[in-house]
Amino acid sequence: MASKLPNNGEKLLLTDDTERRDLQFSHKVGLSTSIRQEDIISELPTDVLSSILSYLTLRDAVKTRVLSHRWTRICASRLSLIFDRRNIVPFLSYPCMDYKHIFVGAVNQFLQFYEGTRVVSFQLRFCLGMDCANNIDQWISFANKMGAENTTICGWECLGPTGRYKREEMYVFGSELLSQATEFKLNCLRLRACKLGPNLPRYLRILELAEVPLVLSEVQTICSCCFSLLGLFLINCKLPFKLRISAPLLHLRTLIIDGCRGFEEIELSAVNLCRYEYYSTLWANHALLLVPKLEEVYFQVSHEQSAHYIFHQLAEDLPNLRMLHVVTIVNWVSIPKSIVIFSKVETLELYFGRRMEFDVLKMTAILRAFPLLQKFYLQTRCSIDFEQGRELDPNDHVHEHLKEVHLAGFYGTSSQIKFAIYLLKNTPALKRLVIDPKEKCGLVDSYRQVPRRERKNRSWNEGERERVCEQCKSSPKMYRLSFNVFEF
Amino acid sequence: MSNQSESPNPTSSSNKITLKTSDNEVFEVEEAVAMKFCTVKQYFDDENNNNVTSGTSTTLIPLPNVESHPLAILITYCKKHLEIKANNADNKKEMEIDMEHYEREFLKNVMPQELTELILAANYLNFKEALDFFCRAVASAIQNKSVEYVRKFFGLESDFKPGEEEKLREEFAWSFEGVDED
Numbered sequence: 001m002a003s004k005l006p007n008n009g010e011k012l013l014l015t016d017d018t019e020r021r022d023l024q025f026s027h028k029v030g031l032s033t034s035i036r037q038e039d040i041i042s043e044l045p046t047d048v049l050s051s052i053l054s055y056l057t058l059r060d061a062v063k064t065r066v067l068s069h070r071w072t073r074i075c076a077s078r079l080s081l082i083f084d085r086r087n088i089v090p091f092l093s094y095p096c097m098d099y100k101h102i103f104v105g106a107v108n109q110f111l112q113f114y115e116g117t118r119v120v121s122f123q124l125r126f127c128l129g130m131d132c133a134n135n136i137d138q139w140i141s142f143a144n145k146m147g148a149e150n151t152t153i154c155g156w157e158c159l160g161p162t163g164r165y166k167r168e169e170m171y172v173f174g175s176e177l178l179s180q181a182t183e184f185k186l187n188c189l190r191l192r193a194c195k196l197g198p199n200l201p202r203y204l205r206i207l208e209l210a211e212v213p214l215v216l217s218e219v220q221t222i223c224s225c226c227f228s229l230l231g232l233f234l235i236n237c238k239l240p241f242k243l244r245i246s247a248p249l250l251h252l253r254t255l256i257i258d259g260c261r262g263f264e265e266i267e268l269s270a271v272n273l274c275r276y277e278y279y280s281t282l283w284a285n286h287a288l289l290l291v292p293k294l295e296e297v298y299f300q301v302s303h304e305q306s307a308h309y310i311f312h313q314l315a316e317d318l319p320n321l322r323m324l325h326v327v328t329i330v331n332w333v334s335i336p337k338s339i340v341i342f343s344k345v346e347t348l349e350l351y352f353g354r355r356m357e358f359d360v361l362k363m364t365a366i367l368r369a370f371p372l373l374q375k376f377y378l379q380t381r382c383s384i385d386f387e388q389g390r391e392l393d394p395n396d397h398v399h400e401h402l403k404e405v406h407l408a409g410f411y412g413t414s415s416q417i418k419f420a421i422y423l424l425k426n427t428p429a430l431k432r433l434v435i436d437p438k439e440k441c442g443l444v445d446s447y448r449q450v451p452r453r454e455r456k457n458r459s460w461n462e463g464e465r466e467r468v469c470e471q472c473k474s475s476p477k478m479y480r481l482s483f484n485v486f487e488f
Numbered sequence: 489m490s491n492q493s494e495s496p497n498p499t500s501s502s503n504k505i506t507l508k509t510s511d512n513e514v515f516e517v518e519e520a521v522a523m524k525f526c527t528v529k530q531y532f533d534d535e536n537n538n539n540v541t542s543g544t545s546t547t548l549i550p551l552p553n554v555e556s557h558p559l560a561i562l563i564t565y566c567k568k569h570l571e572i573k574a575n576n577a578d579n580k581k582e583m584e585i586d587m588e589h590y591e592r593e594f595l596k597n598v599m600p601q602e603l604t605e606l607i608l609a610a611n612y613l614n615f616k617e618a619l620d621f622f623c624r625a626v627a628s629a630i631q632n633k634s635v636e637y638v639r640k641f642f643g644l645e646s647d648f649k650p651g652e653e654e655k656l657r658e659e660f661a662w663s664f665e666g667v668d669e670d
């Protein structure tokens with residue numbers, strides 16, 4: 001065998017993306033002189049060949065069957081079976097719906113020869129509706145037999161609004177499938193642009209529904225079938241007028257409702273619920289009936305109603321609340337005169353995605369409603385003060401427990417600096433104050449990392465940082481604080 | 489380069505292991521490197537179990553199925569692998585980035601047929617990380633290519649009877665559409 005490195009400058013590159021891949025061998029194989037015409041691959045043992053195949057798309061793996069007799073018998077086993085456009089029919093144009101017969105045929109052919117013995121996750125992403133239900137059901141039960149714990153079914157994968165199925169044409173998950181005797185060990189189920197059938201797998205721990213229309217009875221199905229459910233995610237779904245998540249035995253720990261519509265009331269009773277996230281431009285009346293363990297709440301505030309609920313009702317509804325995260329993308333108008341005390345909240349995060357129409361100094365009123373607060377994160381986006389020249393209301397309130405403060409989106413306006421000085425003066429336990437001109441993600445991970453991406457980030461203008469630093473230090477308290485408390 | 493001097497490997501403690509290839513070349517490698525080759529490790533463990541007193545004597549491990557050329561490359565790869573791992577012990581993401589960068593550079597100096605030799609050697613030595621990496625490299629080289637291209641790449645000849653291949657191609661027609669230009 002060759003024992004010297006050839007130096008004809010030919011190169012191999014390891015890439016994942018299709019664009020760059022052409023660079024490598026494209027010129028090389030044509031030059032027969034640079035490739036030895038002996039069968040180098042046949043020396044490799046079969047399990048290595050199938051390992052190579054497992055890194056190919058399904059389509060390329062199938063194609064190797066035509067290489068030679070030996071290759072027709074090689075089959076890659078895969079821990080995740082992913083049937084999507086890229087893996088099967090990347091050359092097709094949109095809408096995918098027009099090519100579903102090719103896709104379905106291809107998947108069936110692949111499975112016919114598939115010899116793997118174990119599948120961990122199964123994903124189907126293609127515009128397939130109820131007309132393909134038989135095939136989809138077969139694939140799902142195949143994956144189930146292989147022990148798939150995670151299953152994702154996406155009934156719509158096109159770009160743009162083309163080729164969407166009407167509600168009555170959508171694939172219904174589990175209508176036939178679950179009436180059969182087979183046991184489903186499914187752990188995590190994600191459905192997009194499908195509908196729910198009358199049954200759901202019993203041992204589900206995570207259920208994520210995106211663009212799934214839900215009526216009252218289907219929500220009841222979820223509550224009654226999935227008694228081991230830990231997490232329920234409803235994303236962009238059309239929900240019933242009154243969303244009632246109620247099953248006192250539910251193990252449900254996390255509930256996330258994001259971008260849903262069609263509902264005006266939410267009623268929650270889930271004894272183990274710890275975390276609730278609600279993002280919607282529509283407000284729903286919340287009835288938090290039996291949620292004794294709910295400690296973390298993320299709210300998107302869109303109008304006066306929701307702000308009113310948070311500052312007047314929430315603290316009473318959730319006496320055990322420890323973490324409150326509020327994000328608003330509208331102009332927040334006012335801070336109520338009286339706020340019900342949040343007696344146990346330790347972490348407060350406030351995001352103002354737009355200008356707030358009150359002065360940042362009024363924030364002190366909010367802080368007073370959180371007597372045990374330890375961490376405070378505030379993001380604003382105000383380059384000028386709402387009320388120029390405003391002075392702090394005389395107040396000697398001491399925030400005894402506050403240890404960490406982040407002020408993001410800080411422009412160094414007069415009010416902002418006064419607010420920072422106020423914090424330095426009135427927080428004897430403060431260990432860390434971060435002042436940052438950037439807008440960025442907060443302290444805790446929320447489902448919807450707000451803002452999702454860091455914006456075109458502002459940084460300090462020349463001299464601005466020094467100016468802010470000087471002004472803050474003019475506060476006598478600053479001298480007593482160790483320098484690392486203060487971060488820019 | 490200055491790999492050895494700059495990153496003293498705590499596990500090596502200057503213990504050397506000698507490997508002898510099929511073409512009778514002898515490689516002296518650090519224990520940490522040799523232990524990445526599971527076949528060598530197994531051999532070493534067996535030896536130690538059989539003869540407890542021979543702990544200090546240098547054992548010569550014969551590798552009848554590995555030639556010196558791929559072994560030399562594998563040793564370099566392995567050293568670098570360990571070095572990157574040691575440098576980013578506390579940051580997995582950084583480690584992956586460094587590794588990816590190194591692997592990309594590495595492949596620039598490797599020919600397709602060498603890749604097969606390397607896979608064979610890595611497979612025999614049971615050096616899992618390298619084997620995975622080379623398999624990925626082969627896969628990425630033949631991804632979305634025509635059958636003819638892949639045959640040439642592997643140096644394969646079709647052994648189908650006339651008509652057989654056409655039949656297969658017809659059967660799997662969907663997988664032949666829209667391949668990249670050779």
